[in-house]
Amino acid sequence: xxxxxxxxxxxxxxxxxxxxxxxxxxxxxxxxxxxxxxxxxxxxxxxxxxxxxxxxxxxxxxxxxxxxxxxxxxxxxxxxxxxxxxxxxxxxxxxxxxxxxxxxxxxxxxxxxxxxxxxxxxxxxxxxxxxxxxxxxxxxxxxxxxxxxxxxxxxxxxxxxxxxxxxxxxxxxxxxxxxxxxxxxxxxxxxxxxxxxxxxxxxxxx
Numbered sequence: 001x002x003x004x005x006x007x008x009x010x011x012x013x014x015x016x017x018x019x020x021x022x023x024x025x026x027x028x029x030x031x032x033x034x035x036x037x038x039x040x041x042x043x044x045x046x047x048x049x050x051x052x053x054x055x056x057x058x059x060x061x062x063x064x065x066x067x068x069x070x071x072x073x074x075x076x077x078x079x080x081x082x083x084x085x086x087x088x089x090x091x092x093x094x095x096x097x098x099x100x101x102x103x104x105x106x107x108x109x110x111x112x113x114x115x116x117x118x119x120x121x122x123x124x125x126x127x128x129x130x131x132x133x134x135x136x137x138x139x140x141x142x143x144x145x146x147x148x149x150x151x152x153x154x155x156x157x158x159x160x161x162x163x164x165x166x167x168x169x170x171x172x173x174x175x176x177x178x179x180x181x182x183x184x185x186x187x188x189x190x191x192x193x194x195x196x197x198x199x200x201x202x203x204x205x206x
Contacts, residue, residue, distance in 0.1 A: 008145030
């Protein structure tokens with residue numbers, strides 16, 4: 001089967017102690033390939049915050065790039081577990097992307113970064129059965145659309161964590177983005193957990 005477009009799906013925030021997990025589904029048409037080459041995409045973890053924002057802004061201005069995001073809250077992560085929550089968000093991000101009226105692609109091949117899976121029941125309910133998808137280890141190092149999804153997800157989540165810092169300044173979310181740094185753990189032991197902490201992740205600290 002020939003695929004017209006590759007949709008990449010990646011998540012950010014799986015290992016954080018606080019804040020949401022964000023998943024993005026992203027793709028681009030042939031008209032955007034020159035820009036994609038110029039951007040020299042990499043996995044978001046291999047780029048500086050400044051460079052990620054530059055790419056995010058360049059992508060946002062290009063009419064031949066499409067993406068959609070979904071996030072799951074700490075309470076949902078605690079209820080489902082982080083893997084199931086990530087799969088839920090991945091499915092929602094894909095459904096949102098494919099349901100947009102201005103989408104320009106047919107017969108997509110969907111590649112998810114390792115660990116992510118689509119929830120077939122959600123796809124079926126939204127009329128998206130029989131899509132071709134593959135989970136690929138280290139796809140964010142190999143597939144341009146997955147790299148793009150990784151970068152967009154990282155910028156979205158970082159901005160949200162910086163905003164949370166205004167409401168919960170004791171934990172240093174503007175710096176640690178909710179991950180378990182030494183300063184963050186020290187603040188947890190001193191102040192307890194906040195409303196945006198994942199309680200299921202904190203059992204070893206309390």
